[in-house]
Amino acid sequence: MTAETGIRRPYVGQSVLRSNDPKLLTGGGRFTDDLHFPGMLHATIVRSTLAHGTIDQFDAVEARAESDVALVLGPDEIASATGMLPCVWLAPDQRMTHIPIVSRKVTYVGQPIGIVVADSRAAAEDAVEILDITFAELPCVVDSEAAIAPGAPLLVPEWGNNICAQVDAGDPRDEIEEVIARAAHVVERRLRIQRVAPNPMETRAVVARWDAADESLTVWMSTQTPHHCRDHLATALGLRADQVRVIVGELGGGFGAKEHLYPDEVMVCLAAMRLDRPVKWVEDRVESLTATLHGRDAIHRARLALDANGKFLAIHSDILGNLGAHPSNVGLGPFRVSMGMLPGPYHFERAGGSLTAVLSNTTPTGAYRGFGMQEATWVRERLVDEAARELGLDVVELRVQNMIQPHELPFTTRTFQPYDSGDYPEGMRRTAVAARAEANVTSEGRIRRGLGFATHVEFTGLGDSRSQQIVGFSLGGYETAKVRVDPDGSVSVTSGVTNMGQGIDTGFAQLTADHLGIGIERVSVRLGDTASAPYSATGSIASRSMTVGGGAVVTAAGKVRNRMMAIAAHQLEISPDDLELVRDASGRDVFQPKGSPDIALTWEKVAESAWLNWNVPDEFNTIGLEETFVYNPVSVSYAYATHAVSVAVDLDTGLVKLEGYWVTHDVGVMVNPMICDGQVHGGIAQGVGIALYEGMRWGDTGQPTTTTYLDYVLPLSVDIPDVKIEHMVTPSPFIPGGMKGLGEGGTIGSPAAVGNAIAAAIPEIAGSLLETPFSPSKLWTMIDEAGLHV
Amino acid sequence: MKAEIRKIALTVNGQQMSIDVEVRALLSDVLRHDLGLTGTHVGCEHGVCGACTILIDGESTRSCLTLAVQADGCAIETVESLGSVSSLSALQEAFRDNHGLQCGFCTPGILMSLCAAERHGEDLEETLTEVLGGHICRCTGYQNIRAAIEAHWAKSVTR
Numbered sequence: 001m002t003a004e005t006g007i008r009r010p011y012v013g014q015s016v017l018r019s020n021d022p023k024l025l026t027g028g029g030r031f032t033d034d035l036h037f038p039g040m041l042h043a044t045i046v047r048s049t050l051a052h053g054t055i056d057q058f059d060a061v062e063a064r065a066e067s068d069v070a071l072v073l074g075p076d077e078i079a080s081a082t083g084m085l086p087c088v089w090l091a092p093d094q095r096m097t098h099i100p101i102v103s104r105k106v107t108y109v110g111q112p113i114g115i116v117v118a119d120s121r122a123a124a125e126d127a128v129e130i131l132d133i134t135f136a137e138l139p140c141v142v143d144s145e146a147a148i149a150p151g152a153p154l155l156v157p158e159w160g161n162n163i164c165a166q167v168d169a170g171d172p173r174d175e176i177e178e179v180i181a182r183a184a185h186v187v188e189r190r191l192r193i194q195r196v197a198p199n200p201m202e203t204r205a206v207v208a209r210w211d212a213a214d215e216s217l218t219v220w221m222s223t224q225t226p227h228h229c230r231d232h233l234a235t236a237l238g239l240r241a242d243q244v245r246v247i248v249g250e251l252g253g254g255f256g257a258k259e260h261l262y263p264d265e266v267m268v269c270l271a272a273m274r275l276d277r278p279v280k281w282v283e284d285r286v287e288s289l290t291a292t293l294h295g296r297d298a299i300h301r302a303r304l305a306l307d308a309n310g311k312f313l314a315i316h317s318d319i320l321g322n323l324g325a326h327p328s329n330v331g332l333g334p335f336r337v338s339m340g341m342l343p344g345p346y347h348f349e350r351a352g353g354s355l356t357a358v359l360s361n362t363t364p365t366g367a368y369r370g371f372g373m374q375e376a377t378w379v380r381e382r383l384v385d386e387a388a389r390e391l392g393l394d395v396v397e398l399r400v401q402n403m404i405q406p407h408e409l410p411f412t413t414r415t416f417q418p419y420d421s422g423d424y425p426e427g428m429r430r431t432a433v434a435a436r437a438e439a440n441v442t443s444e445g446r447i448r449r450g451l452g453f454a455t456h457v458e459f460t461g462l463g464d465s466r467s468q469q470i471v472g473f474s475l476g477g478y479e480t481a482k483v484r485v486d487p488d489g490s491v492s493v494t495s496g497v498t499n500m501g502q503g504i505d506t507g508f509a510q511l512t513a514d515h516l517g518i519g520i521e522r523v524s525v526r527l528g529d530t531a532s533a534p535y536s537a538t539g540s541i542a543s544r545s546m547t548v549g550g551g552a553v554v555t556a557a558g559k560v561r562n563r564m565m566a567i568a569a570h571q572l573e574i575s576p577d578d579l580e581l582v583r584d585a586s587g588r589d590v591f592q593p594k595g596s597p598d599i600a601l602t603w604e605k606v607a608e609s610a611w612l613n614w615n616v617p618d619e620f621n622t623i624g625l626e627e628t629f630v631y632n633p634v635s636v637s638y639a640y641a642t643h644a645v646s647v648a649v650d651l652d653t654g655l656v657k658l659e660g661y662w663v664t665h666d667v668g669v670m671v672n673p674m675i676c677d678g679q680v681h682g683g684i685a686q687g688v689g690i691a692l693y694e695g696m697r698w699g700d701t702g703q704p705t706t707t708t709y710l711d712y713v714l715p716l717s718v719d720i721p722d723v724k725i726e727h728m729v730t731p732s733p734f735i736p737g738g739m740k741g742l743g744e745g746g747t748i749g750s751p752a753a754v755g756n757a758i759a760a761a762i763p764e765i766a767g768s769l770l771e772t773p774f775s776p777s778k779l780w781t782m783i784d785e786a787g788l789h790v
Numbered sequence: 791m792k793a794e795i796r797k798i799a800l801t802v803n804g805q806q807m808s809i810d811v812e813v814r815a816l817l818s819d820v821l822r823h824d825l826g827l828t829g830t831h832v833g834c835e836h837g838v839c840g841a842c843t844i845l846i847d848g849e850s851t852r853s854c855l856t857l858a859v860q861a862d863g864c865a866i867e868t869v870e871s872l873g874s875v876s877s878l879s880a881l882q883e884a885f886r887d888n889h890g891l892q893c894g895f896c897t898p899g900i901l902m903s904l905c906a907a908e909r910h911g912e913d914l915e916e917t918l919t920e921v922l923g924g925h926i927c928r929c930t931g932y933q934n935i936r937a938a939i940e941a942h943w944a945k946s947v948t949r
Contacts, residue, residue: 017886024894025882027829027869031895034828043855122793122814201833201841201895201928252831252895253928285834501893501929608851674889681931682892709838717922717932 011510011520012737015674018506019525020250020499029250032205032222033282040207041070043271043281044124045264046114046131047291048106051361051702052140055104055113059132067613068119069127073272074474075113077101081270082236085261088228089473091165091332091357093537095156099326100417101236101263105326105780106135106726107155110290112264117271117279140361140702144299144322147358155325162358164323165332169339170316170352170415179314179350183305187387192771193375193751195297195322195696198368200712201589202252202293203283206265208272218245219269223261223330224254224500226540230476230530232261247458248528251500255686256367257292258500259541260329264291266452286707290379294696295368297322298335298375302381303477310393312402314350315342317379321357321365328366332357333473337372337459343775344380345424345640346402351414361702369542369686370747373458381454381752382770389766395756396432400425410733419457419638422730427664428455428642430726435644435662438724443761446651449659452757454749455642460667460741461547462538463633471687479544480534481552483512483560485625487611489589489604491516491523493553496536497545498528502679504545507671508553511737515557516564517581518589518603534628535782543639543741546671547732552631554736559627563620565591568606568771570617572599637732639740641665643684643749647757651788654760654780656692656719663749666728668740676742684723690747691754692773764788798862800831802827803871818842818853821868829869829898833926840925842901844868850906850924869898872905881905881938882945890938892929900925904939914943 010318022028058074084098102113114131139153147150147162155162170176180186207220217239223229226246234241251258264281272279302317321335332355339353388395404411406423413419432453439451460467463477481495493512499505505525513520516736527533552622561581568578568591581603584590587605609615610625646660663680670676693713697705706712731738751772758774759766764786765779783789793812800807802825816835821827830853833841837855844853845867855934867942874878878886881904891897900922907921918936928936 015889018889021891021894022875022878022884024891024897025869025878025885025901026873026875027827027898028875029829029894031828031831033832034822036823036826122812199928201839201893201926202831203833250895251893253893255928285836285839501895503892526908678889678892678930678934681933682929683931685931686928708836709834710836714926714928716926717936718919720932722933722936723931 008436009200010514012514012669012671013673016506016510016520016672018507019509030200031250031252032207032220035207035220037209037278040278040280041117041119041275041354042121042124043115043117043268043279044128045112045281045287046116046128047488048109048111048113050106050135050137051109052138053106053135055106055133056136057132057134058114062130062132063116063127063473066127069116071117072127072276073115073267073271075102075104078114078267078270082266085232085236086327086537087327087331087670088260088475089330089333091167091336091472094165094327094331095159096327099263101266108363109702110287110363111325112267112291115267115271117275120371134193136509141699142360142362142702144297144320144358144360147360148356155361155756162360163669164327164359167299167355168338168352169336173354176314176316176350176352180268180303180305180316183313184308184388185306185391187301187383187390188303189383189770190384191300191302191379191382193296193298193378194772195370196295196694197289197696197712198255198256198257198292198295199288200253200257203285203288204258204262205282206268207278207280208269209278210273212276216243216245217269217273218247220247220249221265222251222258223248224258224498224541225260226498226528226530227496227536228539229261231537233266236266237269238263246530248325248498253497254500255369256295256371256541259539265604289707289712290363290704293366294324294330294363295365296375296446298338300379302379302383304387306387310398310401312346312348312390315348315380316351317342317353319355321355322360322362323357324360324362324364326359326364328364330366334367334372335593338376340417341373341376341457341459342380343413343415344377344658345404345455347404348414362698369683369744371542371744373456373744373748374687374690374751377454377456377748378752378755380777382755385756386767387764396428400428417459418635420635421727421733422640422666424640427640427666427728431642431644431662431664434724434726435646439646439660441646448649448651448761449646450757450761451644451646452753452755452760453644454752454756456640456749457746458639458745459636460639461633461637461735462542462544464618464635465632466638478534478630479548479552480628480630481549481556482534482626483553485560485564485607487608489522489607493523493525494533495527495553496534496539497549498540503675504540504549507546507550507675508548510671511550511553512557513592513595515554516561519583543743546739547637547735547741548631548633550671550739551633551736552629555631555752556627556629559629561624563625564606567610567616568601570599571615634734637668637735637740639667639742639745641745641749643753645753645757647754647761649758649761649779653785654776654783656774656779658688661721661723663723664726664728665742665745666730667742668730668732669738670727670729671739679742680725680746681723684750685715685720685746687747687750688720688754690772691751693775695773796859798859801865803867811909813859815858816854817856817861820858821853827868827870829858831895831898832888833896838926839896840903841896841899843902845902847908848906848909850903869901872901881942883937884942886932888938888941889929890935896925896927900935908947914940
């Protein structure tokens with residue numbers, strides 16, 4: 001699809017309308033479940049109904065006898081046909097490093113244990129009902145503190161406990177303790193971030209087709225990481241990578257949940273290979289809430305130490321992270337990032353964390369928008385607010401006085417984060433000025449009002465590769481772009497990142513058009529097919545598509561432009577320095593000698609001659625107009641933001657209403673401000689869900705109790721106020737194009753801002769606002785216990 | 791386990807048809823998989839998220855909570871009945887201009903609810919609260935959906 005016409009260069013910085021919106025608005029988007037192939041069968045995954053136990057019997061005789069059932073595979077058949085999935089991010093001495101596709105040992109409700117394939121999804125679901133499966137039940141544990149208590153049920157008995165790994169970060173513990181011991185003031189709290197489910201509106205989905213003659217597997221799937229899925233499918237199914245092609249159509253949101261290959265997705269491909277027919281599987285919402293990775297679930301025992309003047313001295317957190325039934329693809333990653341990003345934008349003499357990550361009989365936890373940074377911000381910013389309250393200091397002034405100053409950047413934190421550029425205090429001040437001028441903080445009767453702040457620095461644009469190696473993350477941190485001008489002058493761009501609804505394809509078209517110097521209507525961006533996209537193990541995660549992927553596009557486009565200029569200059573018999581590429585009065589892109597508009601070569605003419613290899617410079621050692629550039633950034637780039645939110649809390653119901661929201665955000669160069677704002681809006685809404693509504697819960701027997709949207713509450717329009725965004729623009733000092741990532745910032749800052757606003761509204765309960773979500777019932781109880789109900 | 795089949799008559803986006811459906815088949819599945827109208831999306835299958843909303847005899851309805859046989863004799867409208875890629879409807883234009891969608895999965899259902907609201911002469915406030923309140927969007931934070939509705943109501947909707 002090409003973008004709209006009519007807008008003139010430069011496109012970067014303009015709110016160019018998104019190229020694929022017309023398709024999405026008319027029902028023409030092709031999501032995975034929209035695909036249909038002749039002879040296609042439908043799969044349902046058989047899942048554990050127990051939290052902990054062993055499968056004694058998996059009897060499918062009756063189901064297999066049904067005329068509309070094509071295949072049933074139980075745990076033994078699947079296990080004998082599949083290899084293990086490697087965990088990609090490993091902690092030192094992590095006790096579990098590979099995940100079997102299936103096992104007779106079940107460790108959470110929803111764990112895939114088999115697959116049924118039938119003529120229709122309904123027939124497959126019917127057949128699951130007549131499987132004869134018996135389990136031997138074992139005692140279970142769902143809570144992380146219970147999992148490390150003496151006598152806890154053990155998921156891996158030979159370990160002797162449920163601890164999968166322990167990692168420290170930052171300064172040595174004894175140095176941190178020494179600083180805390182001499183501090184005039186220490187704020188210490190136990191803070192908790194609940195278990196949440198990412199909930200993309202499109203659930204996971206797979207259509208797999210095996211070509212027996214060609215011995216190749218084509219898989220259409222809803223994923224953020226097509227090459228990663230291809231590699232792991234090949235590993236799990238015993239195929240060569242070149243036998244597997246993964247294609248991503250439209251993606252109905254990902255938010256981190258679709259950043260790796262799941263065991264049930266392997267089962268669908270195995271079934272297609274066995275049957276030699278296309279097989280479709282679409283996860284239902286109950287499965288999405290129980291079998292797609294969750295996020296968060298961390299308990300922090302955290303301390304902030306200050307001197308008598310309110311200067312921050314040290315911050316430390318002992319983190320207990322709940323991995324769920326097994327370490328996910330990213331394992332301890334989110335909890336480790338919490339330690340790394342705990343210092344935020346502030347100076348500390350010493351900082352660090354100690355992480356204990358445990359197994360429990362729950363859905364595994366993995367990547368979710370904010371990836372440890374939301375948790376770190378919740379902990380740090382609540383502690384800072386508590387310090388201000390206890391010391392009688394202004395929450396904004398306390399923050400500003402402790403911030404890293406712009407002239408100190410680049411600055412490496414005590415947890416080894418090389419912050420690059422920006423002005424953190426200015427962002428804080430701008431937010432405070434706007435919010436304090438506009439927020440209504442006047443309480444009326446039983447309605448209390450308050451204004452809360454939170455500020456953070458955000459790790460964006462995962463790479464470089466060397467740093468990935470240092471932290472044990474087996475993903476290349478680079479990204480590749482391929483830009484080609486075809487003989488008719490049209491331009492194709494591809495990259496290893498994916499469009500998951502954020503609109504990266506439109507952003508790439510803007511970058512390409514600018515760096516080629518032509519109209520955007522010539523540019524089409526195609527992503528998500530491993531047969532045509534450059535290799536990317538990492539894909540669209542970690543707010544990196546526009547930073548690392550965009551940096552590659554900028555550079556590749558610039559190289560193609562240089563080639564075009566060299567050919568045109570050669571044909572006009574002038575130096576490229578004397579040549580310009582302009583859009584003439586009739587709307588054509590033409591090369592002309594500077595100051596001589598009467599002599600012109602059209603873009604199309606140059607493209608055509610390049611591919612004919614006629615009249616090109618003698619020194620050219622390649623033919624054509626295609627450039628591939630692999631961009632490996634020198635470092636992560638760091639965005640930052642300050643959030644402010646005003647709330648009204650009804651003391652009699654505990655209901656929190658957000659009345660105003662202000663953000664100052666610096667994401668470097670904004671390629672498309674409309675899309676940037678949209679990312680911030682959407683991120684904030686997900687953070688508000690964490691702050692007020694969302695949460696996975698389990699009963700004592702490990703049965704999840706929040707398996708529909710009636711029980712798992714997501715924010716609706718009425719819950720989310722309009723957000724006023726102010727942008728600061730500090731270009732990244734090293735990313736070509738100057739962009740920084742912004743996909744996650746909205747989610748990182750908002751829960752802490754909401755918590756601090758409630759604390760400001762009801763200072764009587766501020767000290768106990770430590771565990772999200774603040775549902776009306778929870779807040780009502782706290783208000784009641786504070787004696788505010790008379 | 792063969793389910794009972796029944797023949798039903800439908801008018802879908804103006805086209806009359808007679809089709810055989812399983813009596814237990816959901817209307818959402820029949821539209822998507824039997825009729826190939828995949829613009830109607832299924833987000834939760836329990837009637838909460840609103841992605842599957844279509845119009846049945848002009849009333850916005852959750853197609854995931856409706857059996858196909860219940861729609862026998864009815865006129866059905868889906869997102870495919872609105873504008874085309876080359877000629878978006880005014881409401882679709884408002885969504886595009888205001889960045890009222892990101893992944894686009896929930897969008898068709900929202901558009902159909904808004905179509906019904908527009909035809910029923912709902913005012914802006916009612917539309918922003920009650921009508922939009924029937925839909926979950928995980929991408930936009932709703933702000934730009936509200937902006938699109940406000941723009942469309944200001945420009946195109948007559949009371």
